[in-house]
């Protein structure tokens with residue numbers, strides 16, 4: 001069913017009885033051409049582009065739980081392309097461009113809202129580094145404006161500009177950045193992929209790989225064995241657990257990241273704001289809640305919940321940059337398991353096992369990457385070659401010393 | 417989380433910083449013929465288990481000792497804590 005304003009109007013008049021499920025609930029077949037493991041944003045986007053752009057058929061997405069239950073439905077929904085390094089920035093800018101046309105492409109309201117992101121700076125040296133970052137962004141075709149204090153005052157008058165320790169001197173603005181509806185993105189890709197014939201199979205955990213003479217020929221699942229010519233894993237926080245079933249170790253640690261939402265307030269925060277002296281980022285949802293987060297808890301975890309020390313730290317950072325936030329009541333907090341890679345950048349590559357592909361190591365950058373990750377992974381699976389924009393995301397870059405380390409902290413995943 | 421420090425008793429985990437898998441205690445031999453592979457594994461590759469994990473914590477805001485904490489990554493339950501020094505010493509003795 002195609003969605004349109006006329007259809008909403010008509011359904012409204014006829015008691016909304018004509019809507020059908022957004023995707024089918026098929027029984028798994030015994031054999032597919034391509035099996036995608038993990039029905040998060042990346043898995044669904046990959047299936048969609050494989051069918052749409054590369055014209056492939058007989059594709060299944062196998063999801064352990066339900067669509068939207070992983071990190072794709074747990075993140076703080078920020079989309080942006082304000083990276084520095086040449087391995088990263090063109091990829092995230094490709095993603096940004098795909099976001100800009102996503103709703104038309106999927107015929108689904110993913111609520112992409114380009115209200116801008118401001119990274120605040122507090123010192124002269126930070127200003128220099130943001131000027132450099134802005135230039136790198138513009139070289140890759142993205143937009144960036146370096147703002148001084150008076151311009152930031154106009155944009156966000158409520159910030160604590162004269163804070164004795166962290167005075168706000170200005171910020172780097174990317175106007176085209178913003179937010180999107182996180183689980184809407186999963187639903188939109190799921191529905192569009194389903195319409196192209198992709199089988200989306202929920203409650204179907206992959207429990208093992210059928211590897212014969214170094215070639216992967218299928219998977220064992222909670223709903224029986226499934227054969228396939230190509231098997232593509234993208235399970236985010238579960239990457240090490242799943243790849244271990246194929247006997248592979250990864251340059252990844254799983255860490256918990258928390259997020260927080262306050263009660264609904266009147267429109268207050270114009271876009272996304274990040275604090276440059278601590279780790280804190282905030283935006284306001286369409287429902288009015290302030291959505292914010294900060295650092296990882298910092299230790300290996302698969303628990304999907306964090307500790308109070310980090311709650312305190314994130315709230316203190318918030319108070320340091322916008323003291324008014326102290327009047328808002330926090331409604332909810334939750335955690336998600338992040339696949340933190342050793343250099344803070346992702347991996348989209350073949351594995352040493354023929355027919356088995358891997359996509360992971362997204363850290364907390366994976367939501368904004370969803371469209372480009374799906375497109376580049378689909379390219380790799382369809383053609384056997386890396387997409388030119390994702391050519392740096394190779395699994396062997398650690399051995400080659402070709403790290404993509406945006407923050408420059410080395411092989412220490414909890415610092416990325 | 418609270419960590420039962422072998423010398424100081426129960427301490428808030430916020431007093432510590434986290435380094436990672438305790439396999440970092442076993443630095444490979446740089447003269448080994450497989451040194452490149454061994455160092456690649458040592459620096460970058462991790463088991464990253466869902467379950468019992470042996471990991472290095474540094475008591476930065478305390479006595480500045482290194483601990484090996486045995487902790488379940490699914491529940492955050494800590495099942496044992498030892499001084500990293502003791503573990504390294506016994507590992508060297510067994511080598």
Ligand SMILES: Cc1cc2nc3c(=O)[nH]c(=O)nc-3n(C[C@H](O)[C@H](O)[C@H](O)COP(=O)(O)OP(=O)(O)OC[C@H]3O[C@@H](n4cnc5c(N)ncnc54)[C@H](O)[C@@H]3O)c2cc1C
Nearest residue numbers: 038040041042064070071072075076078206336366367368
């Ligand atoms: C609190 C928080 C805030 C974040 N904020 C942002 C942000 O502002 N901007 C941004 O860009 N990114 C953000 N992220 C990161 C982003 O959410 C993730 O990087 C991204 O969603 C990961 O890709 P995914 O959607 O495919 O993952 P997921 O949705 O986690 O998909 C992986 C799927 O694999 C399934 N799976 C696991 N094991 C198996 C198995 N054995 N068999 C079958 N299926 C399996 C899981 O059930 C899951 O559904 C944030 C994350 C968190 C937790």
